[in-house]
Amino acid sequence: MKESGNDRSEDGRSALEAMESAAKQTFWGYLGCELVSADPGRAAISLRLRPEHLNMAGIVHGGVLASLLDNAMGLVAILACPEERTVTTGLNVHYLQSSSEGVLTCEAELIHRSRRTLTLEGRIADNNGELLVWGSGTFRRVT
Template identity: 70%
Template structure:
């Protein structure tokens, strides 16, 4: 997770910036890092994550594999959950993906938003766009606190 932007650096408390930096470092050896996700922006209830599509992200039709898009949605929504529930263990309990258009090599971006939070669950929505802003996929997810 490399951090490109986390809102206004002047407005963000130093300890929040340090927490994002620590999270970025911890994510490098995980699936997040293997996939190639990069944090573009984070604020309460929202995160934007980008992915530079590489050949290994493509299927035999030379378009981004649906599993990559699903993983990008899950990672971006999961990041918002992590920021909403610091220090708590959470898991994805449901992920729904609607594939709308295909794309190949280039940069894609996922915006994830918190739409509901209860005592035990968080409900998210996300959308993935290509470089020109075309909607490639959208989805929703439910995450559960387990600690």
């Protein structure tokens, strides 16, 4: 896990490391996601592209990009509601450019919160900082 530039308590760092360790046993780990940073209301994750992430045209599969976006926004939702379960209820993905190699970075941010719903936005960029995907998602608190 890489850390953000902000000071973080030892307890907070340990909790994030435990969360990332547990996530490696899930689809997060199967996909190859890595935590880059996490702060209240925002997070960044990365994915080193592998051949199995590509489609038959030799570019990253749209489903991989959507999953990366959903994982990053889902992490922000989990951190915003640590004592509750949250689920994705809507995901809008706008594919802007393609990529076929390197490391992708997805940054997600909480932009609105109501009593039961969280609204987030996310961006995926390639090694050169080129914007590949922009998306938004809604997450529902299911206590």
